[in-house]
């Protein structure tokens with residue numbers, strides 16, 4: 032099976048499993064697991080924040096960050112296709128009782144990004160009336176890289192401009208940095224440059240980094256202390272979590288620079304797909320490791336096309352009428368070439384059926 036449905040579809044390597052087996056562990060719930068502590072310190076350093084908190088999932092990072100930054104009935108702002116709005120089961124509403132307002136980027140910006148004026152417009156819409164009538168604007172969430180924007184990268188300068196405007200409005204800024212390190216590798220800019228504009232940020236270790244579980248949320252000490260309480264409250268405080276943190280540390284040492292291979296493979300895949308008649312890339316050439324495309328052939332919708340590919344041993348995901356392919360460390364160049372062949376075959380077979 033060539034699984035391009037997500038970069039979560041990796042298995043821990045033998046060397047990563049060895050690191051897991053060797054992990055020194057303690058009681059993470061009592062803040063006493065040395066491997067978790069090391070991981071938190073490394074991520075805090077990498078992201079330029081005073082403190083960090085190991086969590087089981089990225090979804091819990093967003094859930095806790097929104098909870099920590101807001102009070103019920105506040106408004107949070109995020110790009111209209113942001114993961115926190117579209118793919119987290121409405122958790123922000125349940126856990127934090129917040130209103131959400133979509134921000135739409137002006138034409139010409141990378142998909143999933145927006146500018147200071149777009150943020151102004153969203154705030155003007157959501158909070159047009161003064162208190163006590165209008166709700167209070169509280170938090171801006173940005174996503175780096177933007178998943179449904181095709182792994183697009185927020186440029187450092189745009190992020191700084193949007194962050195500065197958010198602060199003028201009194202908003203805190205939170206970065207869903209599930210794939211921040213993809214942005215780092217794609218731009219050659221250090222993570223610090225992206226994190227300077229935000230108050231809180233997290234990394235997911237189960238995406239391109241290839242660990243079996245874990246994410247780390249970073250921010251200032253007061254923020255992380257409050258987040259730790261919510262971690263406990265939501266049932267995310269663990270025990271000998273060092274076995275998971277060891278895999279994350281292994282990933283930081285061995286799986287960051289190699290993200291370049293995923294990006295090169297995504298480029299190759301996109302070029303291969305663009306050359307197949309009946310397919311159209313949604314966002315053009317990928318900046319990182321995500322490729323969205325549409326199938327023009329009358330015989331398929333996105334889900335039908337993905338199902339036909341799956342029969343031939345190639346898995347994509349179908350999202351909102353589009354097909355998504357995500358490259359990762361468990362699919363090498365040979366797998367990418369094979370994927371292009373399978374796609375071509377599936378469309379050829381459909382074409383000859385249509386001709387019959």
Ligand SMILES: *Cc1c(COP(=O)(O)O)cnc(C)c1O
Pocket residue numbers: 087088089090091114115174176177178207209210235237246
């Ligand atoms: C995967 C993802 C999440 C959620 O992370 P999990 O670890 O799967 O809970 C959040 N935001 C973005 C942008 C993601 O891609």
